[in-house]
Amino acid sequence: MEDWPDAVFGVLNDAGVRQVCYVPDNGHRRLIERCHADNAMLTTRLTGEEEGVAALTGAWLGGDKGVLLMQSSGVGKCINMMGIVQECRVPLLMLVTMRGQWGEFNPWQVPMGRATAPALEAAGVLVHEVDDAARVAETVHAAARLAFDAYRPVAVLIGQRVVGFKDWTK
């Protein structure tokens, strides 16, 4: 079976995503590599996740669809910027790999992990959670439609059960 990051890459390509903004994350490593290797995609490495919300607003203003790849820790930083996409009805597709849940070893990750979905929803973002690797691509496909065809901010939360957890004894 195709790995989920490769399937997601195909979904993003089919959706016409051109600008890929990201803060590095181990869970997104393969997807980021695929995007970098694709000459039709323009990758932007961010210093912080909130930069991506603003950059993808500019992308949409100029006719580009985009995606924001990040870890759940970065969601809190994005909240005020959601005012732009809400007020201007700009599509925003976010793929968020989760920390602080399934098998987490770092207690410092737990608070933001628990706050991720409620914080996004409080800021008006539609949230799709997926905990099964076989369902990630179809969830991203549905989220991309909701974002780009219905002009909404949508976040796909990819569970730690899918991403896998670190073995911190090694």
Added chain:
Amino acid sequence: MSGVPLDRREVVARILARRGETLVVTGLGSTTWDAAAAGDHPNNFYLWGGMGGAAMVGLGLANAQPGRRVLTITGDGEMLMGLAGLATIGVSGPSNLAIVVIDNERYGETGMQETHTAHGVDLAAVAAGAGFAAAATLRTMEEVDSWVPRLLGEPGPLFAAVKVGTGPAPMALPLRDGAAIRARFRAAVLGDRAQE
């Protein structure tokens, strides 16, 4: 610095008088009012929120429209809130993007409290350190005049901080409805493609 400080409205009007087809993004607060005072334009995207995001909106737009000139005009407080974005822009390196900071060393919308630029922080040095093609601090209208053609045409990314006075400017408010601003801007830039 000697002489009368620059007037922010005159500086912004001077820059925008030569804009041509340039796409302009303004930052939350006074620079949005400055651009409105210089004359409304469908190629203006006015931010009324998202403080710290103006430069990054410019980046995404410049990357989407590589054949068009993009100019972000924002304030020192707004730029400081998104300062790390200069590193992102320096690395991304769009040749068609310029950023102008109208620097009165104050948070103008919240009671004129001093910003970090009043205490020695050099925004142009940060932009230069981030890898911008050129960056400068401008203090006279002669310097502004000599930089305007660069900002509107030279390969970037370019950065200019323009030191201005703290005098009050008459209120000038542009469109406020974000969806309307977005729709008008996309129609101006994309034509029929805006309906996709």
